[in-house]
Amino acid sequence: MGAASGLGRRRFLHSAAAVGVSAVGAMGLAGCNENKGPAGGGASGAGAAASGGGSGEHKVGGAGSVEVKPGQLDTHYGLWSSGHTGDARVIGIPSGRELLRIPCFVPDALIGWGLTNESKAVMGTKADGSLEYTVADTHHIHASYKDGIYDGKYAWINDKINARLARFRLDYMVCDKITKIPNIQGFHGIFPDKRDPVDPAINYTTRVFCGQEFHVPMPNKGKDLEDPTKYHCLFTCVDAETMDVRWQARIDGNCDLVATSFDGKLAASNQYNTENGVHFAEMMSAERDACLFFNIARIEQAIKDGKATTIGDSKVPVVDCTVEANKDPKTALSVRVSVPKNPHGVNATPDGKYFICSGKLSPTATVIELQKVLDWFDGKLDDIEKAIVAEPEIGLGPLHTTFDGRGNAYTTLFLDSQVVKWNIDTAIKKHAGDKALNPVVDRLDVMYQPGHINATQAETIEADGVWMAVGNKFSKDRFLPVGPMHPENDQLVDITGDKMILAHDNAVRPEPHDFVIFKRDWIHTKQVYALDDSPIAVKEPKATGVTREGKKVTVRMASIAPTYYPIEFNVKVGDEVTLILTNLDKVEDLTHGFALPEYNVQFLVNPLETKSVTFKIDKPGVFWFYCTNFCHALHLEMRGRMIVEA
Numbered sequence: 001m002g003a004a005s006g007l008g009r010r011r012f013l014h015s016a017a018a019v020g021v022s023a024v025g026a027m028g029l030a031g032c033n034e035n036k037g038p039a040g041g042g043a044s045g046a047g048a049a050a051s052g053g054g055s056g057e058h059k060v061g062g063a064g065s066v067e068v069k070p071g072q073l074d075t076h077y078g079l080w081s082s083g084h085t086g087d088a089r090v091i092g093i094p095s096g097r098e099l100l101r102i103p104c105f106v107p108d109a110l111i112g113w114g115l116t117n118e119s120k121a122v123m124g125t126k127a128d129g130s131l132e133y134t135v136a137d138t139h140h141i142h143a144s145y146k147d148g149i150y151d152g153k154y155a156w157i158n159d160k161i162n163a164r165l166a167r168f169r170l171d172y173m174v175c176d177k178i179t180k181i182p183n184i185q186g187f188h189g190i191f192p193d194k195r196d197p198v199d200p201a202i203n204y205t206t207r208v209f210c211g212q213e214f215h216v217p218m219p220n221k222g223k224d225l226e227d228p229t230k231y232h233c234l235f236t237c238v239d240a241e242t243m244d245v246r247w248q249a250r251i252d253g254n255c256d257l258v259a260t261s262f263d264g265k266l267a268a269s270n271q272y273n274t275e276n277g278v279h280f281a282e283m284m285s286a287e288r289d290a291c292l293f294f295n296i297a298r299i300e301q302a303i304k305d306g307k308a309t310t311i312g313d314s315k316v317p318v319v320d321c322t323v324e325a326n327k328d329p330k331t332a333l334s335v336r337v338s339v340p341k342n343p344h345g346v347n348a349t350p351d352g353k354y355f356i357c358s359g360k361l362s363p364t365a366t367v368i369e370l371q372k373v374l375d376w377f378d379g380k381l382d383d384i385e386k387a388i389v390a391e392p393e394i395g396l397g398p399l400h401t402t403f404d405g406r407g408n409a410y411t412t413l414f415l416d417s418q419v420v421k422w423n424i425d426t427a428i429k430k431h432a433g434d435k436a437l438n439p440v441v442d443r444l445d446v447m448y449q450p451g452h453i454n455a456t457q458a459e460t461i462e463a464d465g466v467w468m469a470v471g472n473k474f475s476k477d478r479f480l481p482v483g484p485m486h487p488e489n490d491q492l493v494d495i496t497g498d499k500m501i502l503a504h505d506n507a508v509r510p511e512p513h514d515f516v517i518f519k520r521d522w523i524h525t526k527q528v529y530a531l532d533d534s535p536i537a538v539k540e541p542k543a544t545g546v547t548r549e550g551k552k553v554t555v556r557m558a559s560i561a562p563t564y565y566p567i568e569f570n571v572k573v574g575d576e577v578t579l580i581l582t583n584l585d586k587v588e589d590l591t592h593g594f595a596l597p598e599y600n601v602q603f604l605v606n607p608l609e610t611k612s613v614t615f616k617i618d619k620p621g622v623f624w625f626y627c628t629n630f631c632h633a634l635h636l637e638m639r640g641r642m643i644v645e646a
């Protein structure tokens with residue numbers, strides 16, 4: 001992938017008359033021609049290894065082996081979004097081993113998510129008891145903060161399709177709440193705040209900010225279809241604890257990703273459709289789009305002062321953050337900083353000083369100094385554009401940026417199929433006038449077309465600069481072919497030295513988007529539930545049995561390996577059965593399953609966990625319920641009869 005071809009593509013990108021066509025064309029070029037076939041891939045791989053192996057003048061990597069030997073544990077947890085499988089994944093780093101999938105928005109056959117009454121209550125049901133939604137598209141996952149690092153309490157993930165925010169408890173690694181955000185479509189970026197903008201005692205996450213990418217007429221009732229002035233997006237604040245929607249801000253253009261400042265004062269979203277176009281070509285017309293900053297304390301004061309409206313049936317207060325209404329710095333709730341054409345990322349540096357936005361149709365990254373944005377709100381900066389302190393040219397198709405805690409940024413270059421390492425201070429000095437400086441430190445070919453990137457702890461003040469994961473959207477020749485559907489390739493890179501060293505390819509089921517990685521002792525998971533976690537727990541074998549009220553039957557059941565109590569029960573055709581099962585085994589890893597033929601029932605109960613299912617009896621017969629999750633030498637014998645007399 002030489003300089004000549006890079007220049008050629010850059011010219012092509014910049015000279016094409018219709019930008020949309022050129023973008024698609026350039027992706028096609030990079031995607032199909034440059035890396036075609038095993039030879040191309042092999043050459044790229046060898047090049048990467050050679051650059052890491054180095055001539056000796058550079059400090060080479062020291063992150064260690066990615067091989068985690070039998071019996072050893074990974075050093076880091078990774079929380080991964082899953083894309084349109086609709087769940088989240090827990091990945092061990094550096095091995096890349098998938099340790100868990102955590103369902104939230106969509107049903108999961110393994111644990112019975114979407115089948116048990118408890119999971120349905122979290123997911124939301126229609127009047128007839130069926131699930132409200134069965135598809136989702138998870139993109140961004142972020143964990144709760146305290147004092148600038150993760151506190152191990154929660155993580156959040158978005159559903160882009162149906163505008164929902166899910167929360168995971170990180171102790172049990174389960175989803176405990178889902179919130180539907182009103183009046184929005186294309187819910188994309190999320191970010192928790194890191195402390196309160198006003199109260200210094202609140203040094204932890206209390207809000208989660210959510211961006212709307214697809215603008216719609218508001219209210220969206222089938223009118224004003226071709227009038228762009230009626231289309232808006234909302235930036236939403238959700239309460240981290242209650243998961244209630246606190247407020248929304250109406251804006252021009254859209255939100256894409258979201259970032260928050262470490263002092264809690266600012267949240268921002270990059271915007272690629274500042275044109276507010278309804279059609280594709282209109283969205284591509286402006287040479288510069290923006291990073292839109294929100295002054296959180298002012299927004300919340302405005303709501304207290306009664307300066308909010310509502311939209312449609314929603315009771316959520318909505319403030320006006322449109323450009324026209326926020327021109328006076330003294331009263332502005334929001335302000336735009338310009339970023340070249342169609343940016344697709346905004347990331348906060350771990351020192352708390354800068355947000356970095358990349359314009360994917362511009363070969364640059366824009367460095368915005370947060371203090372200067374605050375100065376503008378305070379009337380101390382006459383021109384908000386002066387908050388831009390660097391705009392280095394780094395390569396083609398820059399998307400997302402991560403950090404090593406040593407002053408370097410690492411940005412994915414989708415079109416170049418590379419990661420570029422560049423020094424932030426050098427870029428700032430160059431922007432200030434020292435034109436001879438080159439902020440680019442290193443480039444690494446990745447396989448292929450990278451999207452998200454994140455280094456260990458890079459979203460916290462303790463970025464440790466050890467490992468960096470790169471989520472590649474195409475894998476092509478990197479794995480055994482499995483038909484037309486290739487896995488994606490998550491690559492792990494050692495970033496401890498001057499040169500990046502490609503350390504590991506990890507095939508992943510499509511298609512994770514974003515992820516965070518942090519050292520394993522930042523969270524403490526629990527392996528055994530407390531009986532009192534469930535108000536309907538069956539606390540001992542003698543509390544088991546069948547009770548009936550008319551046609552409503554409750555079966556209270558317990559499991560102790562290798563048997564169920566009771567081992568059989570009788571019901572009648574026409575009954576509505578609610579079966580409550582508590583696993584009374586309190587030994588770690590002793591999970592039981594409960595499957596019931598012909599009634600579409602299968603779920604798991606972990607040690608001391610309680611679950612329930614409700615189903616209608618519609619046919620007579622003997623139905624053997626049995627344990628699906630291997631539990632004991634007599635696991636196969638762990639079964640019993642549901643008897644429905646004719």
Ligand SMILES: [Cu+2]
Nearest residue numbers: 592627631638
């Ligand atoms: Cu069992």
